[in-house]
Amino acid sequence: MRSLILLFILFCAAPQFLGQIKFDSNPFDLGIITAAGSDYVDIPVKNEGNEKIFIFRIDADKRFQIRYSSKTLLPDSTVYIRILFTPEKKGIINEKLPVHFSHLSDPVDLKLNGFCEEVPKSNAITCPSFQQQNINTSLEHEFTVKVIEESTGKPIEDAHVEFIQNGVKTESVTTNKKGTHTQKQKLGYYYFIASHEDYNSNELGTYINRKNNLVIIPLSRKEVTTIIPPQEEVDEVETEEIIVHTISEEDTANNSPNYVEQYPDFxxxxxxxxxxxxxxxxxxxxxxxxxxxxxxxxxxxxxxxxxxxxxxxxxxxxxxxxxxxxxxxxxxxxxxxxxxxxxxxxxxxxxxxxxxxxxxxxxxxxxxxxxxxxxxxxxxxxxxxxxxxxxxxxxxxxxxxxxxxxxxxxxxxxxxxxxxxxxxxxxxxxxxxxxxxxxxxxxxxxxxxxxxx
Structure with missing residues (x-):
């Protein structure tokens, strides 16, 4: 009977005990990974309980580099797990990393999602430890956009480049003699539209981070064609009368004044x-x-x-x-x-x-x-x-x-x-x-x- 009571107490307490650990986000979004590689991410882990907890280990393969701000979680405190991921193939990223805690018999899966646009060219980049000094934690980074001619690779001066983020235009810049524009830019995913009066416009999206700080946008030159109209068409254009259309009161009689004024196109x-x-x-x-x-x-x-x-x-x-x-x-x-x-x-x-x-x-x-x-x-x-x-x-x-x-x-x-x-x-x-x-x-x-x- 005593054993049954003990098992009942442990069963009732288990959900509360499991609930001591909280990941700030699970799954965690790694974003877009480009040929330049990903940036490291810091994942907060909070101990919401009253007991000290230890992180024993995280099971991960060679694609992951992992650092800890601390492996000891004091009551009502937060530590950070720093992860640098280098994928080996393009496509959707869905990874699970088993995290072993001292108070649990089974690991908790830390889920990572993202998308690899291009496999990074090198995995020699190391994930910095929390003890290293002068780590750049700024959310902005110097970034360069370069517009070139597709066939020759020559820079295009006075190209117009628009930055789109989350579906909204955030920047509009013009390239210099070198075909570039450089400025500090908030880290994140951007969609770029480059145009020039002599070239066909081009669009591309990419993730700006500390490693991927240069985007090159090629433009193809427009084909120039000259059309000479027959003489009779030229004469007709020169003598064409200008007809002015007016809107009568009858045309607008069925329209609601409020909606016509506020929503003329709809x-x-x-x-x-x-x-x-x-x-x-x-x-x-x-x-x-x-x-x-x-x-x-x-x-x-x-x-x-x-x-x-x-x-x-x-x-x-x-x-x-x-x-x-x-x-x-x-x-x-x-x-x-x-x-x-x-x-x-x-x-x-x-x-x-x-x-x-x-x-x-x-x-x-x-x-x-x-x-x-x-x-x-x-x-x-x-x-x-x-x-x-x-x-x-x-x-x-x-x-x-x-x-x-x-x-x-x-x-x-x-x-x-x-x-x-x-x-x-x-x-x-x-x-x-x-x-x-x-x-x-x-x-x-x-x-x-x-x-x-």
Whole structure:
């Protein structure tokens, strides 16, 4: 009997004892790793209990370098685990590091997610210890962007370069005679757009850190063609009359004055109220090639034309699906933009689960005689799980909910399934390949679906 009581006490106390350790973030995002290698990350570990705890070890292979600020966690204190990871292949990063603590019989998995854009050229970089002096902890670092001619490698002077972060332009600079511009820049992932009047523009995304502090953007020269019109066309142009179109009172009679004044490009008289559910792919592959930045830019641009009568819901899917923002009217655009900017790709792709949740939200917020639409934004094929998404699309299209698919830098072999899904759902498939398309595509799709007959 005494043994049973002791086992019962230990069983009841176990959850509280396990809960003494808290990782600040688990999984932890390593971000984008480029050919220059990754920067180290410091992961806080807190002891929320009343007993002293020791970190015995972390099981890791040669790709990881690990340092500790301390292996002793006093009650109500925090230590830091410093990790430098050097991947050996490109692609999605999903790693588990078993951490052994003195108070637990089984290790706790520390999860690391990220994306390797290019395998680092060298793994000779060492992870600094916490005892080393003069470690640069600044969140800013000197960074250079260089624009060159693609065919010759020569620098391009007066090239215009825009910095996009989280879907918003943060910087606009011009290159010097050497084709460069250097300044201190906050560390993080950026999407760059380089342009010049004599060259075709180019875009690329990369992660700025202390090792990757130079980005080179090649531009191809525009082809110059001269077209000489026939003489009769020249004469016709010279004698063409100028016709001025005026707008009569009758043209604006059916427009609501308030909406015409505030929303001239999206008047209520011409466009139905919208119930839009964004179904957003936030799997790890969206970190690659600036895809997540293009998606954010597209969604943020849409907020500029939406009206208070329109409703938005945000559902994200990766390894699972979740509602990021419940259905709300589009009034506080700052809050909406902040939620969009905080989307972080991680995990695999559970598109079927996400689709089912999106339809549920769309039906709950149904607007009679309005545009009830799911906008699925993804970079490719997804794991449908147990859901037949095409069957769902056909079913809910009959109930008045359409689905359109926005491909973010989709490859051709992904397009067939995406087109079929949008066709079954009564919507359209479009592909965003660059920043200019990101600014226009989503707005045009919403206008197409909500336009009054």
């Amino acid at each position: 008047p209520l008289a011409d466009y139905k109220p919208n119930n839009i559910v964004f179904l957003v792919d936030v799997s790890s592959s969206m970190n690659f090639a600036g895809k997540i930045d293009l998606l954010k830019a597209s969604m943020i641009e849409l907020t500029k034309i939406l009206r208070p009568i329109d409703k938005i819901t945000l559902v994200a899917y990766a390894s699972s699906a979740e509602v990021i923002m419940e259905t709300t009217s589009v009034e506080n655009t700052d809050t909406l933009i902040d939620i969009i900017q905080n989307l972080k790709p991680k995990g695999m792709t559970a598109g079927g689960e996400g689709m089912k949740l999106a339809y549920s939200k769309a039906c709950n917020a149904m607007i009679p005689d309005g545009n009830n639409q799911i906008i699925m934004a993804t970079d490719g094929v997804f794991n449908m799980g147990e859901e037949n998404v095409n069957k769902l699309a056909r079913k809910y299209h009959k109930k008045g909910v359409t689905v359109s698919v926005i491909g973010i830098k989709n490859r051709e072999f992904h397009e067939e399934s995406m087109r079929q899904l949008s066709e079954d759902g009564g919507g359209n498939y479009t592909n965003i390949q660059n920043y200019s398309q990101a600014q226009e595509t989503l707005i045009e799709e919403i206008k197409t679906q909500s336009r009054r007959n």
